[in-house]
Amino acid sequence: MGPPQSEKFCQFVIADGRAVGLGLCIGSSLSVITGQQTPAPDWMEQAGLVWLYRLFREPKRLWRRYLVRALIGLGLGLRDVVAIRLGLRSAYGAELTNV
Numbered sequence: 001m002g003p004p005q006s007e008k009f010c011q012f013v014i015a016d017g018r019a020v021g022l023g024l025c026i027g028s029s030l031s032v033i034t035g036q037q038t039p040a041p042d043w044m045e046q047a048g049l050v051w052l053y054r055l056f057r058e059p060k061r062l063w064r065r066y067l068v069r070a071l072i073g074l075g076l077g078l079r080d081v082v083a084i085r086l087g088l089r090s091a092y093g094a095e096l097t098n099v
Contacts, residue, residue: 005048016092028054 002005006025013019027050033038039045040053049071 025063040050044053
């Protein structure tokens with residue numbers, strides 16, 4: 001995920017309160033800064049499509065990460081949404097118990 005999704009995700013992880021360690025939202029920034037890659041066009045960056053730009057630039061390296069792993073993550077996210085909607089889980093990750 002690219003900007004601003006990575007920053008929003010990290011903010012969510014921080015707000016959750018269970019995270020430990022250090023996280024960097026740099027993505028492909030180092031490759032762009034060093035000139036190894038060209039940056040995505042501004043319109044793609046503003047539309048949140050940096051991932052698509054990178055996928056087209058490096059399909060062999062990134063297809064599994066962006067297409068397969070993303071679908072797994074989407075499935076896990078949908079599972080959590082359904083659990084929250086059914087009242088089986090709180091929105092903050094804690095299991096609900098009947099007390």
